[in-house]
Amino acid sequence: MRKPGDHASGKNNGNGGVKLRKGLWSPEEDDKLINYMLTNGQGCWSDVARNAGLQRCGKSCRLRWINYLRPDLKRGAFSPQEEELIIHLHSLLGNRWSQIAARLPGRTDNEIKNFWNSTIKKRLKSSSSTSSPNASDSSLSTEPIDHQAMGAGFMAMQDQGIMGMYVNNSSSSWTSLSSSSSSSMRSMALLTHHQDIMYPLSNMLNHGTPMDMPTCASTGYLDASSCMSMEPLDGMVNVDGLVSESYGMLGDHNFNGLLQGELSVPSLESISIEENGQISEDVVFDRSTNSNNNDHFDHNSHIINSHIIERINSSAPVNNCINTSKKVEAVDGAGTKWEVGEDLRLVEWDVEDLMRDVSSFPFIDHQLE
DNA sequence: AATGTGGGCAACCGCCAACCG
């Protein structure tokens, strides 16, 4: 934040040689901008700055208006529902704050970004610091899921652009959702057939095989009762809390729907795959087009063969489904290979399709864009 | 009361894509 008196910019930025102000906006500047915007509406921002008599660059005016002066802004703390939605949307969209903000009326991308970085991220990290280091080892087969560890796992995955994974027995799907800093909104999916648990991909890759995963009963996409039998979470917002809180808020029915939407594949691809009758031994992935994320993904997992990588990196149309009929192996951090599955199939979907699922949130009282 | 520290958040920076002449 800069002081109001910080006229620091000595640059001539093309505004007639007038030195432009920087730093905090004064009430007088705010008044000028508000009056101008209410009278004339939004036009070219450099014109706004000039015509409103502001010694600011258009960009600064735009930012001030959008983030602070806009009359439809909702000020104040985020409600638990908004937190929930932000987490949900972030799990789908990653750091696409503008897209997240577009689905929270009255909230700005900057506000959400700050909220995420200051509050939610901190909570996730603090929860991860209290997690059990053995949360993902094979002993878990007889123990409850460590929510904290899962939160940490998801946090790490989010940091790496891998947003989550879901392993499902009856419908045989894993899903990981990734963020992407690219303009591509395409996501990918492979499906596999193993045990029935949501499980951090990073943990799986680093510490064990799918066979090591804790098992829930096969009652659909995720056995909510098993996963929810854990000790209560201490906060609304860790990533595992995302699941739990959603469950608590939405009830079992919606919980399943929510999970399908955010941690597994949305119904469209799940259904399409199942309808094709080729569910078994499929693996669901999603990966970003971000090269760093891809590097990390490839380095850690070696899950997918070159064919798949090529496919994932391709610009194939969304909602495509292919069947590689190849066996896929994963290699964990110790170099141990384990078989992920056969009859590998890839599914892509458009994140915008995913977002339709968000509209089912009962607390959203507005029209999604 | 003085000082240190960390969190919150407004604003800036730099990059990128779209647009336009």
Place this chain on the structure above:
DNA sequence: ACGGTTGGCGGTTGCCCACAT
């Protein structure tokens, strides 16, 4: 096709303030 301009976005900065010592 090309270069300049503009708008949009995500990341980062740095000040203010509350709280702890």
